[in-house]
Each structure stands twice: as structure tokens, then as C-alpha cells.
Amino acid sequence: MDKSARRNVNLELKRRGEMKFGIIGAGIVGTALAVRLEEVGHECIGVHTRSDRSYQRFRSYLNKDHLSLEELVPAVESLFITTQDGVIRSIAETLSVRALIKSGQSWIHCSGSLPSNILRVEESLPVSCLSLHPLQAFASVENALAIISGTHFGIEGDNEELGEGIVKDLGGIPHRILPDQKTLYHAGAVVASNYLVVLASLAVELFAEAGIQGEEALASLLPLMRGTLFNLEQVGLPQALTGPIARGDVQVIQGHLNHLSPRLVEIYQSLGSKALELGESKKALQGITYPLEEFELLKSLLRKSVQLNDN
Structure with missing residues (x-):
């Protein structure tokens, strides 16, 4: 992101306010998101991951503490669940079972195939559920950091305005997609990338x-x-x-x-x-x-x- 773009982001942040966020799952996407969001003025409170190797890699880019879910979740406004697709639902279930619910919080996953409502394990959950999917093939953290600015994102969920703001803070280009047709969106991405x-x-x-x-x-x-x-x-x-x-x-x-x-x-x-x-x-x-x-x-x-x- 060039200086002019970063200056525009900072002006927008002053208007919207700084976001305190946490990361569950310290993979390539989660690490890159945390680094770039910190760079433009948001605050990463910490990270939670089951893998010490992933955490050490995360910490080599962003020196943040590894926190338990009980420490992390209540301290943030936005919670990024950037695990593999197969465990996103179980993370949300764990948060619900442990009563780690902060009213008004946003839960955000980055899956291209799963809808945002996969996070809504109970209808009464007082949180916003959102999906931000980077339409890009990230081979490594370094690669993701180099190309995330300019990446297109598919957005759907309860608070799409928040999603658009986060994507723009990353230097990305947001696109709202239809939740019921998200599988077709993901199929299109697979055809363009994997089938190439x-x-x-x-x-x-x-x-x-x-x-x-x-x-x-x-x-x-x-x-x-x-x-x-x-x-x-x-x-x-x-x-x-x-x-x-x-x-x-x-x-x-x-x-x-x-x-x-x-x-x-x-x-x-x-x-x-x-x-x-x-x-x-x-x-x-x-x-x-x-x-x-x-x-x-x-x-x-x-x-x-x-x-x-x-x-």
C-alpha cells in the first residue's frame, strides 16, 4: 500500500475509530490480516492457536501474546476465525458452550465456501457474523503480505459495512455476494485458480x-x-x-x-x-x-x- 493510500486509510480510521481485534488460527491468512491491520492503526490484542509452530511464525511477524480463549474473546470487538474450514463451526460452538459471548462483537471467518451463518450456532447469539474471503492464492505469509493490497474480497453477512471497511483498510477491493449462492462463487474461484x-x-x-x-x-x-x-x-x-x-x-x-x-x-x-x-x-x-x-x-x-x- 503506497503512502497516499495509507494516509486515506488513516483518515477513515479516525472517522470510524480504531478496532481491537483478535485472531483464532495463526495460518497464512490470519497472520497477514493481523500484520496489515496493525500497520494501518488497528490493535491486535492477541492470538489463539493450537499449533506452537504457527504461533512462533505469527510472532516473528507480529509480537503479540498467545492468549487463551477466555482471555482473548472478551477483550476484542472483532474476532477473526481464520482456521481451516472444517473447524470454523466447532470454534463457534466452543465459544457458545463456554459462554464466551460478548454482546455486539463481530465474528469473522475467511472461508470462500462456507456462509457467514455457519458461525451462528444459536439463533439468539448477540454477535454479528461476517465472512471476508480474499480472492487470491496465498502461497506464504510473505506472499500474502506482498499482494493482499489490491486483492478482491467476497463479503457477506450481518455487517457488510464493517466488512467493506476492513477490506479497504487492507488495501483490498470489496464485493458483496449472495449468501445462498456462495458455493457458486467459490466454484468460480476454483475454476479460475485451481483449474488453471x-x-x-x-x-x-x-x-x-x-x-x-x-x-x-x-x-x-x-x-x-x-x-x-x-x-x-x-x-x-x-x-x-x-x-x-x-x-x-x-x-x-x-x-x-x-x-x-x-x-x-x-x-x-x-x-x-x-x-x-x-x-x-x-x-x-x-x-x-x-x-x-x-x-x-x-x-x-x-x-x-x-x-x-x-x-
């Missing part, structure tokens, strides 16, 4: 069959992938689509399908069908359409039921 790696693996496999192996294959494909991402940034969807389906090159697609191993044909057809939809949208923006015969041939080739010759 899968697509790279598939491309490397095809290159290997053509004689370019392993690391050499990946190294040769990465500039192409970066170029495509650059095009997406510059011209967006669907204009960034290039290649034989965008051009309507039936013979090239037929050649691909004829040479693919049978186990890869269905994957190629599924992706190609989606590419054809984008191709239609791209041509519509240009005020043109695919020639009818060409379009029908492409649709036919990309239907999963089509039987192809395997050379």
Missing part, C-alpha cells in the same frame, strides 16, 4: 506427446498463458478469445479431435463448447455471426456423443 493449473498440466501432457517434455513444456507454455491473461486484462471477455474456434476453423478442430487420446476427447469437447459460446458473443460484438454451415459443423464436432476416428 489443471489446464496447464493437460497442455504439458499434450506437448509431451509432441516431443516437448516436462519442465521444457511448461516453460514454453507460460509466456502464452501470461499473454492470454494480459489480453483478458486489456480487452476482457469475450474479446480475449483467440484461436481456431474463435476463427471458425473447422478443419483444425477436427484434426485435434482425431489425434487426441480417447480419454481427453470429452474434456476437449466440453471446453470447446464453452469456447464456441464465447466465440458467438465475440462475433456479435463485431456485428457478425459464424457462417451457418461452419457453426453447425463446429457444434457437431464438439458434441460429446460424436464418434471420432482415433489415428
Whole structure:
């Protein structure tokens, strides 16, 4: 975050007031959030984690005490539960069973797949439940600290205004999402991030069959992938689509399908069908359409039921 952005954050903090917060779960996300929020003027009261290794790493970035839940929870206004998804609910249940409830407090988790109401283990809980999900792949604490500013966040829950304020304090970009459709939001993130790696693996496999192996294959494909991402940034969807389906090159697609191993044909057809939809949208923006015969041939080739010759 540059000096100008930090100055704007500090002005906003003076208006809203400093937030006293605590962290349960000292993983990559929890550590990065705590460091950045402290840097802009909020106060981390302490951290609670079951792992001494995680705590020592946390403390190497932010020298805060390890507190029991009984010490931590009553002392904070906002409680970040940044554990693995599978234990978020059990943390909330533990707080409820131990009567560690502070009226008016905000409980915040950072899961992309779970709704904020996973924290509401009792309807009568006098706390706000909120979810702030960083739409980013953080490989390490250092990596998270370097890129959290500018990261987009999905926000949903009881106090979305608070969520937006926290995200802006982090230098992030907030987006309100529909709680009932959060699973689809998370699926979109998985497709964009995890399946990009899968697509790279598939491309490397095809290159290997053509004689370019392993690391050499990946190294040769990465500039192409970066170029495509650059095009997406510059011209967006669907204009960034290039290649034989965008051009309507039936013979090239037929050649691909004829040479693919049978186990890869269905994957190629599924992706190609989606590419054809984008191709239609791209041509519509240009005020043109695919020639009818060409379009029908492409649709036919990309239907999963089509039987192809395997050379």
C-alpha cells in the first residue's frame, strides 16, 4: 500500500475509530490480516492457536501474546476465525458452550465456501457474523503480505459495512455476494485458480506427446498463458478469445479431435463448447455471426456423443 493510500486509510480510521481485534488460527491468512491491520492503526490484542509452530511464525511477524480463549474473546470487538474450514463451526460452538459471548462483537471467518451463518450456532447469539474471503492464492505469509493490497474480497453477512471497511483498510477491493449462492462463487474461484493449473498440466501432457517434455513444456507454455491473461486484462471477455474456434476453423478442430487420446476427447469437447459460446458473443460484438454451415459443423464436432476416428 503506497503512502497516499495509507494516509486515506488513516483518515477513515479516525472517522470510524480504531478496532481491537483478535485472531483464532495463526495460518497464512490470519497472520497477514493481523500484520496489515496493525500497520494501518488497528490493535491486535492477541492470538489463539493450537499449533506452537504457527504461533512462533505469527510472532516473528507480529509480537503479540498467545492468549487463551477466555482471555482473548472478551477483550476484542472483532474476532477473526481464520482456521481451516472444517473447524470454523466447532470454534463457534466452543465459544457458545463456554459462554464466551460478548454482546455486539463481530465474528469473522475467511472461508470462500462456507456462509457467514455457519458461525451462528444459536439463533439468539448477540454477535454479528461476517465472512471476508480474499480472492487470491496465498502461497506464504510473505506472499500474502506482498499482494493482499489490491486483492478482491467476497463479503457477506450481518455487517457488510464493517466488512467493506476492513477490506479497504487492507488495501483490498470489496464485493458483496449472495449468501445462498456462495458455493457458486467459490466454484468460480476454483475454476479460475485451481483449474488453471489443471489446464496447464493437460497442455504439458499434450506437448509431451509432441516431443516437448516436462519442465521444457511448461516453460514454453507460460509466456502464452501470461499473454492470454494480459489480453483478458486489456480487452476482457469475450474479446480475449483467440484461436481456431474463435476463427471458425473447422478443419483444425477436427484434426485435434482425431489425434487426441480417447480419454481427453470429452474434456476437449466440453471446453470447446464453452469456447464456441464465447466465440458467438465475440462475433456479435463485431456485428457478425459464424457462417451457418461452419457453426453447425463446429457444434457437431464438439458434441460429446460424436464418434471420432482415433489415428
